[in-house]
Amino acid sequence: MPTKEEIDSEIMDLWDEIFDLEDKSKEELDIKCAEWRKVEPRLDEGVDELIIHIEAMTGICDESMLIYKEVKEIKIRYKQQKDEIQAKIDALNKEKEKI
Numbered sequence: 001m002p003t004k005e006e007i008d009s010e011i012m013d014l015w016d017e018i019f020d021l022e023d024k025s026k027e028e029l030d031i032k033c034a035e036w037r038k039v040e041p042r043l044d045e046g047v048d049e050l051i052i053h054i055e056a057m058t059g060i061c062d063e064s065m066l067i068y069k070e071v072k073e074i075k076i077r078y079k080q081q082k083d084e085i086q087a088k089i090d091a092l093n094k095e096k097e098k099i
Contacts, residue, residue, distance in 0.1 A: 007096045014089050018082050025078040029071060036067045 002010075039061060054068050 001099070002095075004096055004099050007092050007099070011089055011092050011096075014085050014092070018085050021078055021081055021085070025074065028074050032067055032071050032074065036064065036071070039067070040064045 051068065051071070054064070
């Protein structure tokens with residue numbers, strides 16, 4: 001059975017993974033946003049505002065919709081990965097409480 005210190009160390013490693021994922025997500029989204037900015041001038045308002053705008057309106061060009069879908073996929077993928085790591089952290093915290 002691992003010690004509390006070992007569990008704490010593992011939890012810290014998992015938090016590092018989450019922070020790394022957030023950095024990678026931001027890098028991917030920045031690249032996509034640079035592409036998107038070329039076809040969608042409203043992007044200067046911010047990604048989340050643009051997503052709300054696109055979801056609420058029609059008549060968006062195909063290229064803009066493709067990038068929009070890719071951005072949504074990136075956000076979903078990273079959220080799923082972070083949720084999986086968070087579940088591991090929660091399980092380790094429960095295990096630590098039993099020690």
